[in-house]
Amino acid sequence: MAVAVQESATNVDSVTEAVLDVYRSRVEEASQMALAEFIDAPKAVGATRAVVSSQERLVEIVLDDESDPDSLIDAAWVLNGRSWAVNILVGLDRLGEAHTALRGTPVTLQGWWIADDAVHFAGYERP
Numbered sequence: 001m002a003v004a005v006q007e008s009a010t011n012v013d014s015v016t017e018a019v020l021d022v023y024r025s026r027v028e029e030a031s032q033m034a035l036a037e038f039i040d041a042p043k044a045v046g047a048t049r050a051v052v053s054s055q056e057r058l059v060e061i062v063l064d065d066e067s068d069p070d071s072l073i074d075a076a077w078v079l080n081g082r083s084w085a086v087n088i089l090v091g092l093d094r095l096g097e098a099h100t101a102l103r104g105t106p107v108t109l110q111g112w113w114i115a116d117d118a119v120h121f122a123g124y125e126r127p
Helices: 012-024 069-081 092-102
Strands: 031-034 049-053 058-062 085-091 106-114 119-125
Touching: 012 049, 012 058, 012 106, 012 119, 049 092, 058 069, 069 085, 085 092, 085 119, 092 106, 092 119
Parallel strands: 058 085, 085 106
Antiparallel strands: 031 049, 049 058, 106 119
């Protein structure tokens, strides 16, 4: 007998899908991948989810609740050196922590939150 197993979506899944929906609504292509599929990232951040838009040369990195924002510093500089812009999406309640950790790096930050079963985004900020 087969048993159906339904995995519940994580916040990272929901945010990643919402970011991809923005690209789809603008009829732009973007791909979801682990950061390690895009650059030679340290093991600690290699599995971090990213949405990559080749057209905009933008990498949008979605942090989960356990990830340290400062773990992305090296990846941000590598991407910047290759002329890619980096936007880091972080839960709104952790935005201050991300500002402190990433101050002076070549990234933008964007807070997100979930309300009424939908993902909402704050504006872009410089740390």
